[in-house]
Each structure stands twice: as C-alpha cells, then as structure tokens.
Amino acid sequence: MAIALGKPGIDELTAAEGALRGWQSDGTPTQLHPGDLGWFRRYGAQATAAAVRTWSRDNRVLAVGLLDGPGLLRLAIAPGAWRDEELARKLVTDLAAPERGGLPTGRAYVEASPGTLVRDLLLADGWQPDEPWTPLHRDLAEPVDDPGVRIETVGPSGAGVRAAVQRAAFEGSAFASAHWHAMATGPAYADARCLLAYDDQDTAVAMVTVWSAGPGRPGLLEPLGVHRRHRGRGYGRAVTLAAAAALRELGASSARVCTPSANAGAVATYRSAGFRGLGEVRDLQRDA
Numbered sequence: 001m002a003i004a005l006g007k008p009g010i011d012e013l014t015a016a017e018g019a020l021r022g023w024q025s026d027g028t029p030t031q032l033h034p035g036d037l038g039w040f041r042r043y044g045a046q047a048t049a050a051a052v053r054t055w056s057r058d059n060r061v062l063a064v065g066l067l068d069g070p071g072l073l074r075l076a077i078a079p080g081a082w083r084d085e086e087l088a089r090k091l092v093t094d095l096a097a098p099e100r101g102g103l104p105t106g107r108a109y110v111e112a113s114p115g116t117l118v119r120d121l122l123l124a125d126g127w128q129p130d131e132p133w134t135p136l137h138r139d140l141a142e143p144v145d146d147p148g149v150r151i152e153t154v155g156p157s158g159a160g161v162r163a164a165v166q167r168a169a170f171e172g173s174a175f176a177s178a179h180w181h182a183m184a185t186g187p188a189y190a191d192a193r194c195l196l197a198y199d200d201q202d203t204a205v206a207m208v209t210v211w212s213a214g215p216g217r218p219g220l221l222e223p224l225g226v227h228r229r230h231r232g233r234g235y236g237r238a239v240t241l242a243a244a245a246a247l248r249e250l251g252a253s254s255a256r257v258c259t260p261s262a263n264a265g266a267v268a269t270y271r272s273a274g275f276r277g278l279g280e281v282r283d284l285q286r287d288a
Helices: 010-023 034-043 045-051 085-095 117-124 156-169 177-184 187-191 235-249 264-272
Strands: 004-006 052-057 060-067 072-077 108-111 128-139 150-153 192-198 204-211 218-226 254-260 281-286
Touching (some): 010 187, 034 060, 045 060, 052 085, 060 085, 072 085, 117 281, 150 235, 156 192, 187 192, 204 235, 235 254
Antiparallel strands (some): 004 052, 052 060, 060 072, 192 204, 204 218
C-alpha cells in the first residue's frame, strides 16, 4: 500500500504521541519527542491537531511532523524507516506542495535528523543547513545531586506564578495561566511535571517543564528559563538538576534538551548540571 499523508483529528492525536513515544531511545539522534506535542498543546487541542501531520503505510505510522511556527516542520521517523525510499520521496513531495497541508511557499525550514534519507534528498534538492543547535544528554542511571534550592511542583493553583516566570525568562513571551491549563489537560501531560525554583526569599526565580516518554526512554526538558532579574546566581543549574531528578522519578533513562549553539550560556548551564553535548545539528532551510 502507498504511503498516506494524514491530518489527525483531536481524538487521533494520542496515536501520533504513542508512535513518538515508541521511537525514543538512547543512543539515537534527538528527534521530535511526544513532549514537543505536549508543549504545543498550550495553544489548545484544536490548534495542536491542525499542526500535526502523519505519514503511514498499511495503517502503521512511519513519520510524524509538527508545524511548529511559521514555515517550520519538525519531523520524527520510525527507526526502521530512516532509509525507506518510498517514505522519503513521499515526504519530499508533500513538503513541496502547500495544498497538501505541509509547508507554505517561500522560505521554510525542516528539522530532520542526520542519517535519514529525507534529509539527504532535501539537501540534493537545494535545501541548505541553517544555524547550529546543540543537543545535550544526561544519563539518569545514578541519583541526581540536590539542586540546593526549594523546588515546587506546579499544580493548577500555581499556574499564574509559573506563567509569570516564563514571561520574565523569555523576551516577548505571552505565556499565561490559560496556556498552562490547556497544556496540562493534554494527554502527554500525564507523564510530565512543571517545576518552579525559589530563592531564599521565597521568590520564584526559574521554571522548567519535563516530559517523559515512558519508563526506560529519554525524557525531554521543554522549556526551561530563569527570571531575567535573577540570572547569574546558579538558578539555571539548580532547576536543571531538579528537572533531571524529576525525569528519573518518572522512570526516564536519560534527559535530553536542545538549545541554539549561539546561546553559550545555556549550553554551559546544561553542562554544569551533568549534561554532555551530542554534536551540533542543523535544520534545513529553503530560501524564499
């Protein structure tokens, strides 16, 4: 049977998330994680469904894409299908056809792991590497050091504080408590935790959300930020340690995070919390 492009409805998103869970494993390159769909859920279930694409053969999902922002498609491919020629050529064809619900015309970006045939085909078709990102990884076989600050797990009553710290951590962020509640009602959040770090004056100074893909699989940190007025005091390292510890409690085998390589401070923070770099990666860019 030919490869079929799908646009899941709200009630079908759990199947896409389930496929992503099954594809996460240590020792393989970082690709789209179920937590990425969980984090996107802050825009609501309908918006999340509208942003997800699947490619299937014989009712088996082989690739999942997330339209994560204007002109950016983030791809994950089933481990056994990385060099599947029929799938790769179908992906390239669909990405070039806006009417199929993929990328718009003009400038566009695709996140596809090195080693996948679709990446090779896009490069051969004139796509170019974009700015470098650094994926980082921490093994969770051993206990994680105490962060040295008070850590609180965020529930519904703490959504406002969590949202305020995020807005103070990321310039231009409009994250509000309603976004947190939308995210927390999604199915992926059943295996997620939101954490706040507090200073010795009981002020919330940093936040992180962690996403498990299930026991024995890599978990994800997305997002993590420190309040702009409290930077340079070790809170980034502290909340990163707390995130790793939370993922370990959830049964994750490791913790993963990815940040722009140009953000040297973030890379250094993660390294200080026991993460190691996995080598730079680059999205692919198509010029306008």
